[in-house]
Amino acid sequence: MKFEHYGLGLAKGLVVTLKHALRRPMTTQYPEEKLVVSRRFRGYELVWYEDKCTGCATCAKSCPQGNIEIVTVQQGDLYKVQKFELDTGRCMACGLCVEACPYQALYMGMGYERARYRRREVVLTKEDLKPSPERQPSGYAYPEVAEKLPEQTLLVYRK
Amino acid sequence: MGILGHFQKWLVEHSVPDWASYVVPALTGIIIALLFLFLMIIVFIYLERRGLGRFQIRPGPNRAGPWGVLQAFADFIKIVTKEDIVPYAADKPVHFLAPVVSFFSAIMILAVIPIQKDAYITNLNIGILYVSAISSLGAIAIFMAGYGSNNKYSLIAAMRGVAQLISYEVPVLLAIAGVLLISGSLGMVDIVESQNVPFILLQPLGFLIFFIGVGAELNRSPSDLMEAESELVTGYHIEYSGMKFALFYLGEYGHMVVASAVMTTIYLSGWKGPILPPAMWFLVKMVLVCLVFVWIRATFPRIRVDQLMSLAWKFLLPLALLNLFATALEVMWQDKIGWEQFPWPFVFLNLGLAIVFILVGSKLLFKTGGGQVEV
Amino acid sequence: MVLKSEPMLISMGPHHPSTHGVFRMRLVLDGEVIVDVEPMVGYLHRGIEKLAETRTYTQVIPLTDRLDYLGSMTNNWAYVIAVEKLASIKVPERAEYLRVIIGELMRISSHLMATGFLGNELGCTFTPLLYMFREREKIMDFFEMVCGQRLTYNYMRIGGMSQDIPEEFLPAVKKFVAEMPHYIDEYEQLLSENEILLARTKGVGILPRNLAISSSVTGPVLRASGVQWDLRKSDPYSIYDRFEFDIPTGTVSDVYDRYLVRIQEMRQSIRILEQAIKQLPAGEARSKVPLLLRPPVGEAYAHIESPKGELGFYLVSDGSIAPYRCRIRAPSFTNITALKDMLVGWKIADAVVIFGSIDIVLGEVDR
Numbered sequence: 001m002k003f004e005h006y007g008l009g010l011a012k013g014l015v016v017t018l019k020h021a022l023r024r025p026m027t028t029q030y031p032e033e034k035l036v037v038s039r040r041f042r043g044y045e046l047v048w049y050e051d052k053c054t055g056c057a058t059c060a061k062s063c064p065q066g067n068i069e070i071v072t073v074q075q076g077d078l079y080k081v082q083k084f085e086l087d088t089g090r091c092m093a094c095g096l097c098v099e100a101c102p103y104q105a106l107y108m109g110m111g112y113e114r115a116r117y118r119r120r121e122v123v124l125t126k127e128d129l130k131p132s133p134e135r136q137p138s139g140y141a142y143p144e145v146a147e148k149l150p151e152q153t154l155l156v157y158r159k
Numbered sequence: 160m161g162i163l164g165h166f167q168k169w170l171v172e173h174s175v176p177d178w179a180s181y182v183v184p185a186l187t188g189i190i191i192a193l194l195f196l197f198l199m200i201i202v203f204i205y206l207e208r209r210g211l212g213r214f215q216i217r218p219g220p221n222r223a224g225p226w227g228v229l230q231a232f233a234d235f236i237k238i239v240t241k242e243d244i245v246p247y248a249a250d251k252p253v254h255f256l257a258p259v260v261s262f263f264s265a266i267m268i269l270a271v272i273p274i275q276k277d278a279y280i281t282n283l284n285i286g287i288l289y290v291s292a293i294s295s296l297g298a299i300a301i302f303m304a305g306y307g308s309n310n311k312y313s314l315i316a317a318m319r320g321v322a323q324l325i326s327y328e329v330p331v332l333l334a335i336a337g338v339l340l341i342s343g344s345l346g347m348v349d350i351v352e353s354q355n356v357p358f359i360l361l362q363p364l365g366f367l368i369f370f371i372g373v374g375a376e377l378n379r380s381p382s383d384l385m386e387a388e389s390e391l392v393t394g395y396h397i398e399y400s401g402m403k404f405a406l407f408y409l410g411e412y413g414h415m416v417v418a419s420a421v422m423t424t425i426y427l428s429g430w431k432g433p434i435l436p437p438a439m440w441f442l443v444k445m446v447l448v449c450l451v452f453v454w455i456r457a458t459f460p461r462i463r464v465d466q467l468m469s470l471a472w473k474f475l476l477p478l479a480l481l482n483l484f485a486t487a488l489e490v491m492w493q494d495k496i497g498w499e500q501f502p503w504p505f506v507f508l509n510l511g512l513a514i515v516f517i518l519v520g521s522k523l524l525f526k527t528g529g530g531q532v533e534v
Numbered sequence: 535m536v537l538k539s540e541p542m543l544i545s546m547g548p549h550h551p552s553t554h555g556v557f558r559m560r561l562v563l564d565g566e567v568i569v570d571v572e573p574m575v576g577y578l579h580r581g582i583e584k585l586a587e588t589r590t591y592t593q594v595i596p597l598t599d600r601l602d603y604l605g606s607m608t609n610n611w612a613y614v615i616a617v618e619k620l621a622s623i624k625v626p627e628r629a630e631y632l633r634v635i636i637g638e639l640m641r642i643s644s645h646l647m648a649t650g651f652l653g654n655e656l657g658c659t660f661t662p663l664l665y666m667f668r669e670r671e672k673i674m675d676f677f678e679m680v681c682g683q684r685l686t687y688n689y690m691r692i693g694g695m696s697q698d699i700p701e702e703f704l705p706a707v708k709k710f711v712a713e714m715p716h717y718i719d720e721y722e723q724l725l726s727e728n729e730i731l732l733a734r735t736k737g738v739g740i741l742p743r744n745l746a747i748s749s750s751v752t753g754p755v756l757r758a759s760g761v762q763w764d765l766r767k768s769d770p771y772s773i774y775d776r777f778e779f780d781i782p783t784g785t786v787s788d789v790y791d792r793y794l795v796r797i798q799e800m801r802q803s804i805r806i807l808e809q810a811i812k813q814l815p816a817g818e819a820r821s822k823v824p825l826l827l828r829p830p831v832g833e834a835y836a837h838i839e840s841p842k843g844e845l846g847f848y849l850v851s852d853g854s855i856a857p858y859r860c861r862i863r864a865p866s867f868t869n870i871t872a873l874k875d876m877l878v879g880w881k882i883a884d885a886v887v888i889f890g891s892i893d894i895v896l897g898e899v900d901r
Contacts, residue, residue, distance in 0.1 A: 007517065007521070007729065008727070009726075009727030009728045009729050009732070010459065010728060010729055010730070012723050012724075012727060012728075013458045013459065013723070013724045013725070013728050014454065014455070014458055015723075016458075016720055016723050016724040017214050017454060017457050017458045017661065017724070018454070020214060020215075020216055020665065021210075021213045021214045021454075023216055024216075025212075025213070025216050025217050025218045026216050026217070026668055026671075027217045027218055037678070038675075038678040038679045038682060039679075039700070040679070040680070040681065040682040040697075040700075041678070041682045042681075042682035042683050062592075062593070062825075063593075064589050064593035064594075064596055064597065092596060092686070093683065094596040094686075094688045095682070095688060095696075096592065096593065096596070096688075099696065100825070108682070138682070140681075140682050141696070141697060143697075146700070151702070152675070152678070152679055154672075154675050154679070154702075154706055155668075155671050155672045155675050156672045156675065156676075156706050156709050156710050157706070157709070211659065214661065215660060215661050215664045215665075216664060216665070216668065217664065380657065380659065381657070381730055383657075456659060457658075457659060457661050458658065458661065458724070459657075459658060459728070459730050460653065460656035460657040460658045460728070460730050460731050460734060461656060461657025461658075461730075461734075461883075462730055462733070462734075463733075463734060463881065463883050463884070464883070465881075466733055466734075
């Protein structure tokens with residue numbers, strides 16, 4: 001080991017650390033403070049509008065893993081969707097199903113705190129997927145929905 | 160005389176039998192010293208965890224208790240409720256006694272440290288010699304831990320640790336010798352009394368050597384090879400669990416408390432200061448030394464073991480000898496110049512000499528330790 | 535009397551805090567000096583190449599995210615270029631510029647992680663890592679704004695990007711680009727002249743130039759050995775021939791040179807970003823591609839310069855909706871083959887540092 005810079009390199013490092021000690025910490029105290037997620041957030045759930053869905057199952061075909069299960073029943077001229085199940089335990093939130101839907105009936109959800117205690121509670125049935133005040137659709141692939149959502153907290157603008 | 164001496168005289172005046180007037184002050188002194196040690200250990204652990212966090216732009220633990228004060232207790236409860244596993248073929252007495260010896264050597268040094276002019280347990284007139292002798296016991300504790308575990312990895316790590324401790328004691332003692340030349344006495348209270356100007360200003364090079372040497376003896380980063388988790392194994396306390404591991408941990412912080420107390424006494428003029436009560440000054444200076452240790456830990460990477468040895472023997476030892484030589488010359492001439500009345504020229508002279516020695520030393524003395532070996 | 539000593543066999547096993555993932559190295563030690571190294575991979579094998587044969591061309595894109603999970607967009611980009619070569623699809627100009635912007639941001643993020651973890655393995659207790667993660671969080675916020683996820687993006691599609699960027703993207707990126715050189719100066723002040731770091735990394739783990747070329751090592755490791763080979767200049771793909779930037783090379787090819795090359799590459803990425811933001815044209819972000827693409831029968835190979843090295847995709851199509859064979863040339867896998875020459879003769883403490891300077895990701899090595 002040679003002290004090529006006569007110990008000045010060590011002193012410079014100490015100055016940098018000291019400057020950082022006087023700054024505000026950049027931690028967010030979760031769960032008291034939460035950052036606002038982006039408008040196009042791909043959460044671990046879907047939001048399904050039953051009146052627009054026709055049961056064409058394009059979403060089920062475009063899923064890389066086959067997480068969506070759709071069973072339809074014929075009712076006169078129309079098809080009624082009897083079972084629409086999503087296995088969120090296997091879902092990787094890629095968003096291909098949302099992009100594929102031709103009737104704009106499927107949206108990504110905004111939730112990310114979806115831990116459950118039992119594996120069967122992770123599978124979402126038809127009733128769980130409908131929109132509700134806690135379950136809002138996100139603006140992924142739908143810019144008109146994205147404009148109404150709150151802005152994301154960007155760490156670049158935080159001092 | 161000391162506070163305990165006054166207490167003993169008071170007991171004798173109130174006609175307490177002789178053996179009691181000896182035992183009661185002693186027990187009181189021991190209990191107060193232990194409480195002081197534990198309190199300072201908890202303060203130092205808190206400072207280290209929160210301080211390390213602030214240097215890394217994060218708050219540090221702040222959930223256990225208000226502002227995270229009870230975090231050390233939470234860790235202690237967790238460690239104590241673990242199972243105490245002893246290896247089957249380990250040497251039982253040696254394995255049992257190693258953490259005790261390690262913590263013991265930290266406690267024993269407390270007996271001579273003066274917090275205020277009268278507040279000490281005893282005022283040995285060989286105070287510094289006693290301190291350096293007891294601090295060498297730490298090396299024995301590490302070797303006992305490594306040998307008694309019956310594990311070849313911990314033996315290798317313990318031998319490396321003992322080599323590190325032994326080789327860093329020599330520059331530390333030589334740096335202390337420079338202080339002794341100026342103060343003229345080995346007793347701790349006398350060293351503090353003789354500091355009109357704190358010795359850190361009169362002996363900058365000695366302070367630097369002492370600081371680096373003590374940092375290596377405490378196994379603090381940048382020389383914390385024992386706890387390096389990026390090496391293969393964790394070192395000499397790999398086979399310890401439960402309360403024995405907690406004793407090692409307490410022993411490490413206890414050594415840190417005691418080392419900063421010794422550093423405050425020798426170099427930073429102990430309890431002297433303008434406005435606050437003297438005991439407060441002592442604590443403030445100890446906390447300052449701890450913060451500098453934490454600052455260094457947050458910044459520097461780790462040295463490799465062969466570079467560590469060459470730093471001690473080829474760089475610090477010649478510098479300590481040069482420092483001793485220069486101090487001896489100055490003490491010889493102090494009668495003509497008047498050291499006690501006006502030490503400030505010596506401050507600047509010593510600072511200049513320190514810079515010159517470091518520059519010359521870094522150019523000439525050091526060579527890279529180790530390299531690629533031909534296989 | 536000569537002491538009989540045997541070499542010691544140690545397995546730096548799959549569970550280790552300093553190997554970047556589940557990687558196993560079998561070391562033969564003589565005292566503390568390493569005599570022989572045998573890397574053993576395969577602990578993270580997930581069969582991505584086989585899975586790609588049963589998915590359509592668009593469904594393979596989320597799979598490629600999981601290869602080099604620290605630089606996901608570059609994997610997407612390489613695969614999408616290969617498919618576009620196969621099916622002869624033209625990409626609009628705005629999409630090309632957006633790909634360059636996102637790719638360079640990805641390169642900065644990956645190099646920040648590599649340098650931060652190098653500091654961690656040298657023993658600084660997480661300090662440089664946490665400083666660099668602060669910048670990486672800002673970059674991940676940009677990606678979250680654009681596509682909604684922070685680690686596996688799935689943003690590029692065949693024929694462009696999946697959606698156009700929102701309006702708040704460009705001002706935020708401009709602010710980031712303006713203040714990033716100041717932060718890189720801070721990292722250099724903390725690390726580059728530190729004597730302890732110089733003592734640990736200078737002259738350690740040398741990979742000579744001809745050995746690097748003959749082992750087909752690519753990426754910053756090759757450039758630190760003195761070879762001026764960067765795919766963005768030697769075989770320009772996309773629109774890289776419109777930007778000016780330099781290629782940093784090293785001289786001594788030790789660990790310190792690799793660290794310096796990565797820091798300089800971050801500065802050059804910022805230069806490219808400034809030029810790309812200025813020249814960004816208007817237009818659409820994706821060209822019209824059928825939902826189930828059936829490329830003509832044939833094969834195509836496309837390679838790009840990912841932060842770890844040369845990442846290549848070789849696709850064979852037989853006219854159906856799924857690829858017939860998808861072979862991935864991963865840079866980390868080929869960089870590991872030079873590990874033995876770099877490690878022999880050094881001590882255990884250096885093994886971790888040299889291994890960290892090659893900067894591998896186990897997702898790529900095992901696929």
